[in-house]
Amino acid sequence: MQNESAIDPKIFEEILKFSKNVMDAPKLVSAPDEISLEVTKHDVVQEMDKTRLLHYAPLTDKQHKTPLLISYALINRYHILDIHPEKSWVRNLLQQGFDVYMLDWGTPTSMDKYLDFDDYVNGYLDTYVEYIKNESSVEKISLQGYCTGATIATAYITLHPESVKNYIATAPVIDGWRDTTVISNLAKHMDVDKMVDVIGNMPPEFMYYCFSVLKPFEQGIEKYVNFFKNIENKKFVDSFLRVEKWLSDTPPIPGELFKQWIKDIYQDNLLIQNKMYVGNQLIDLKKITMPIFTQVAVGDHLVSPECSMPLHYAVGSEDKTLRMYPTGHVGMIASSLSQKKVLPELGKWLLERS
Amino acid sequence: MHLMASKPQALNSIGPMRAFASNSKKVSTELIEINEVLMGFNQYYTEYYKQLSDTWTDAQKKVNLKAPEVPHDVEQIEAFKRIWIDIFDNDFTELFDSEKFGENYGKLVSKELELTKHWNNITNVILQSVNLPSKEEIDEVYKEIHTLKKRVGKLELELKKKEMKKNAK
Numbered sequence: 001m002q003n004e005s006a007i008d009p010k011i012f013e014e015i016l017k018f019s020k021n022v023m024d025a026p027k028l029v030s031a032p033d034e035i036s037l038e039v040t041k042h043d044v045v046q047e048m049d050k051t052r053l054l055h056y057a058p059l060t061d062k063q064h065k066t067p068l069l070i071s072y073a074l075i076n077r078y079h080i081l082d083i084h085p086e087k088s089w090v091r092n093l094l095q096q097g098f099d100v101y102m103l104d105w106g107t108p109t110s111m112d113k114y115l116d117f118d119d120y121v122n123g124y125l126d127t128y129v130e131y132i133k134n135e136s137s138v139e140k141i142s143l144q145g146y147c148t149g150a151t152i153a154t155a156y157i158t159l160h161p162e163s164v165k166n167y168i169a170t171a172p173v174i175d176g177w178r179d180t181t182v183i184s185n186l187a188k189h190m191d192v193d194k195m196v197d198v199i200g201n202m203p204p205e206f207m208y209y210c211f212s213v214l215k216p217f218e219q220g221i222e223k224y225v226n227f228f229k230n231i232e233n234k235k236f237v238d239s240f241l242r243v244e245k246w247l248s249d250t251p252p253i254p255g256e257l258f259k260q261w262i263k264d265i266y267q268d269n270l271l272i273q274n275k276m277y278v279g280n281q282l283i284d285l286k287k288i289t290m291p292i293f294t295q296v297a298v299g300d301h302l303v304s305p306e307c308s309m310p311l312h313y314a315v316g317s318e319d320k321t322l323r324m325y326p327t328g329h330v331g332m333i334a335s336s337l338s339q340k341k342v343l344p345e346l347g348k349w350l351l352e353r354s
Numbered sequence: 355m356h357l358m359a360s361k362p363q364a365l366n367s368i369g370p371m372r373a374f375a376s377n378s379k380k381v382s383t384e385l386i387e388i389n390e391v392l393m394g395f396n397q398y399y400t401e402y403y404k405q406l407s408d409t410w411t412d413a414q415k416k417v418n419l420k421a422p423e424v425p426h427d428v429e430q431i432e433a434f435k436r437i438w439i440d441i442f443d444n445d446f447t448e449l450f451d452s453e454k455f456g457e458n459y460g461k462l463v464s465k466e467l468e469l470t471k472h473w474n475n476i477t478n479v480i481l482q483s484v485n486l487p488s489k490e491e492i493d494e495v496y497k498e499i500h501t502l503k504k505r506v507g508k509l510e511l512e513l514k515k516k517e518m519k520k521n522a523k
Contacts, residue, residue, distance in 0.1 A: 010428050
């Protein structure tokens with residue numbers, strides 16, 4: 001029979017050390033306001049309503065001719081693609097000699113509740129693509145869409161193929177019925193008409209709820225236990241806080257856009273069936289004929305691979321590549337794996353076509 | 355009948371007090387309806403917490419089966435924590451991914467929205483009583499601005515195309 005003396009005294013040491021770390025945290029950790037998520041130097045070159053076009057300063061003497069525009073997701077802000085100098089998606093592409101632009105969708109207010117897919121695809125995105133074409137004196141640009149930003153970008157390239165030379169779809173939200181995530185389950189049962197009618201824009205609080213049901217114990221307990229255990233590791237703490245700050249900054253999604261997204265993608269699954277309309281124009285994925293590079297994360301619990309991969313098979317492009325990476329939704333764009341594996345592969349693919 | 359009954363009633367109401375009486379009636383109706391919605395809300399709310407609670411109990415049973423021994427050193431605690439988190443994450447993800455959870459949660463949110471709608475209606479009555487625009491009226495303005503912006507955008511694009519054609523000549 002075991003008694004109290006059988007308990008390893010190291011357990012008490014660990015508990016005491018952990019308690020000390022918790023107590024010391026306020027002295028060792030910066031306040032969220034002190035952390036700047038603006039890592040790589042850029043200029044705001046164009047603004048439209050609340051959206052902005054960012055142009056990053058080059059990091060190489062010579063740049064490839066075709067500029068790249070990144071259409072970031074509608075959830076959270078674009079900062080995750082430039083979250084840390086050592087994990088920055090943008091910086092890596094700049095170091096590879098690409099001319100990088102970023103679309104910041106901004107923070108919509110109640111006044112923007114009637115913005116829809118048409119405004120985002122044929123309004124904002126098209127205006128910025130035209131601006132880049134003029135500035136760079138090129139007829140076509142390369143376009144990358146991430147997550148829901150890829151849904152918008154995919155609709156765009158079917159309607160404006162003449163403006164896009166290469167398309168990169170990173171964890172695109174395409175086939176809602178095949179999506180196996182918790183998010184898709186909630187979306188399928190949502191009375192989105194009532195939601196938009198009553199509250200207008202999709203509120204950030206609802207998005208926070210959706211995040212909280214994704215691996216709730218790993219993300220809600222283990223993550224913070226690790227944080228306090230590593231409280232003296234400055235590099236770890238800095239990286240952790242940057243991601244936390246990014247996670248807590250979720251803008252609302254315009255009501256009409258959200259309504260169409262939930263209905264057409266998750267509930268009726270129109271996009272993959274080539275039945276979705278944007279601004280009275282049919283989105284026919286077979287019309288996509290430019291080179292396309294689809295990036296999928298095997299462990300993605302926000303957009304499952306089954307939801308993204310159908311794009312690869314639905315497009316009419318002959319030059320198409322599908323890559324799967326052993327990581328998650330954020331890991332694919334902001335991790336050491338993305339720096340060592342994902343970005344070099346993307347850079348090589350893009351360089352051959354730029 | 356209603357119109358007839360309201361005429362004698364109007365005799366003893368003076369000026370704005372007439373509006374106050376009618377507003378009170380609207381607010382009372384909304385409050386009664388809120389109570390009805392609350393009953394439905396409570397039903398789905400109870401089911402929501404029952405599902406969470408049942409899943410927690412089942413997950414804990416699985417943990418007890420897989421790790422019956424009390425951990426005695428740091429490594430064992432780490433291993434126990436891993437088992438606990440893995441089982442709880444798996445079971446709760448299974449719940450959140452299930453039809454029964456999605457359906458109940460959808461209905462719960464729907465009832466919450468109905469409650470908000472009634473609250474909006476009450477607020478609208480108050481706003482109108484002090485001559486301020488209601489939510490619907492503000493929405494109309496937003497919609498109009500949105501339509502106008504779209505029209506201006508299209509006109510600007512057409513103008514740009516015409517200018518480009520002109521310059522090309």
